[in-house]
Amino acid sequence: TGAAGAAGYFAWTFHEQKKEAKASESTCLITRSKLTAERGDIDKKFADCSATLAKQTSDMKSTLDTTSKSAKTLEQQNAELMKNLNASKEELDQLRTLRAEQDKRIAAIEDIQKQFAKMIDTGALKVTARRGALSLSLPAEVLFPSGVAVLSKDGEIKVLEVGLTLKRFPDRRFLVVGHSDNQALKSSVYKDNWELSTARALTVTRFLVQAGMNTKNILPAGAGEHDPLVEKASAKDLARNRRIEILLLPAINELPPLPDSITEDKDAKK
Structure with a gap:
């Protein structure tokens, strides 16, 4: 009769809705699991990238420190070379002066020898x-x-x-x-x-x-x-x-x- 038919229809509809809800829940679980897995991959990649970046930063700092030390060493060596160069120039000037004075003495001796020949x-x-x-x-x-x-x-x-x-x-x-x-x-x-x-x-x-x-x-x-x-x-x-x-x-x-x-x-x- 009409009441029985309506009850059967509602029962069927409820069953279908429940079935669809379970299907949706299953789909959500799958999606959540997939997203969780993807999030794990992203976290791993982020950690790897962070570790790589940290290593690169450390390497660059080490290289910079080494370069700075090398530059300082080169600067010190250059200063020492300039000091030695200036000392050599000063010594050369002194030798030139001594040679000039020696030439004057020799000339004086030769002149006196000539005068007293x-x-x-x-x-x-x-x-x-x-x-x-x-x-x-x-x-x-x-x-x-x-x-x-x-x-x-x-x-x-x-x-x-x-x-x-x-x-x-x-x-x-x-x-x-x-x-x-x-x-x-x-x-x-x-x-x-x-x-x-x-x-x-x-x-x-x-x-x-x-x-x-x-x-x-x-x-x-x-x-x-x-x-x-x-x-x-x-x-x-x-x-x-x-x-x-x-x-x-x-x-x-x-x-x-x-x-x-x-x-x-x-x-x-x-």
Whole structure:
């Protein structure tokens, strides 16, 4: 009848709806499972990417640190090279200066040898370099009689001749040194060889001044027997030790620089 048919229809409809609901629920479960799996894949890929990025960042930082250290090392090496280069340039400049000064000394020796050629040829004068200074050596026998400090006539001529030449170097200073042998004096007014050599140096100095040399540029000194040319000389060599030596003193610009602790003597300018 009509009521039974309606009830059957509703029952069928409810059954179909329930069936569809289960199907939908099943579909949702499948979709959820699939999404969960996909989410897991995404999370794994994200973790992998994060790990890769972290490693790359660490590697880049390590590389940057190494590069920075290398750059610093190169900078230090470059600074050291520049320091060495500057030191080498300074040393080269010093060597050039020394060579120029040496050339001047050689030129001075050659000039003096030329000026004194006649005296050198006759043996009255010997020009040498001794202890870094130019030395003009005159045998005592040429200048003085034995045991005295008074020049012989020939000695006066020789000393005046030397003075006339040396006065051409007004910017240079000279040290006149008297030397003797080690034999004791006999019947002399002088106490010993040291005193005699000093007196002879002073005599020669006075004659050099008479020849025109500036008194400010010439200094007398006596060495006695204490600076021989020949140590433990035989009787034949004793004469070589008896001499008057005129030393060309170095100019101030030829001397090595003084330490900073040594200051200029301001009183010397007064």
